Amino acid sequence: MTTEEKLKHFQEICMTDAREKSARMLDDCVRALDAAFEEHKAEAERRAAMQEEAQKEKLEREKNKKLSIGQLDLKREISHRQEELKDKLFVEVKDMLANFMETREYQELLERQIRSAKEFAGDEALIVYMDPSDEDKARRLALHNNVTVKISEYSFSGGIRAVIPSKHVLIDHSFDTKLKEARHDFTFHLGGK
Secondary structure, three states: OOHHHHHHHHHHHHHHHHHHHHHHHHHHHHHHHHHHHHHHHHHHHHHHHHHHHHHHHHHHHHHHHHHHHHHHHHHHHHHHHHHHHHHHHHHHHHHHHHHHOOOHHHHHHHHHHHHHHHHHHOOOOOEEEEOHHHHHHHHHHHHHHOOEEEEOOOOOOOOEEEEEOOOOEEEEOOHHHHHHHHHHHOOOOOOOO
């Protein structure tokens, strides 16, 4: 073999070896880049999923906040409407009481209230106060029930109030008190049967 052939053969072997090394290095580099790309892609997907979840949570909180505000507004509106209806209802009740105070049943109610107060007082002195609008009934009730009856200086819309001075006890059967208690305890029941 000549020197030229030896050089050519040597060159071919070197070139083949260089090509194989280059191909292996290129494959290693491609694999490393593919691995880095997959890792980067997985990290980006994880970040995107976290961001998406955070946005979902934020939207859910905003929705709940708006829903709560809406519910509070509705409750306020319902409460306001109920108060308006309650006002109308109790105006009608007062009118009905005024009509009731003109009946015989009212006279009988006053007598029952006085008897109840006398029973409670026992042997103690009792002073019965009546509403100024019932002044015309006071004398008859005092005589009929054998009690001291006075006309109150201020109106309490009917009924009686009685005082047992020795015990510092007030017996309150006034319509004002009963109406206040009824109004305080009154609630609307919506829906249902």
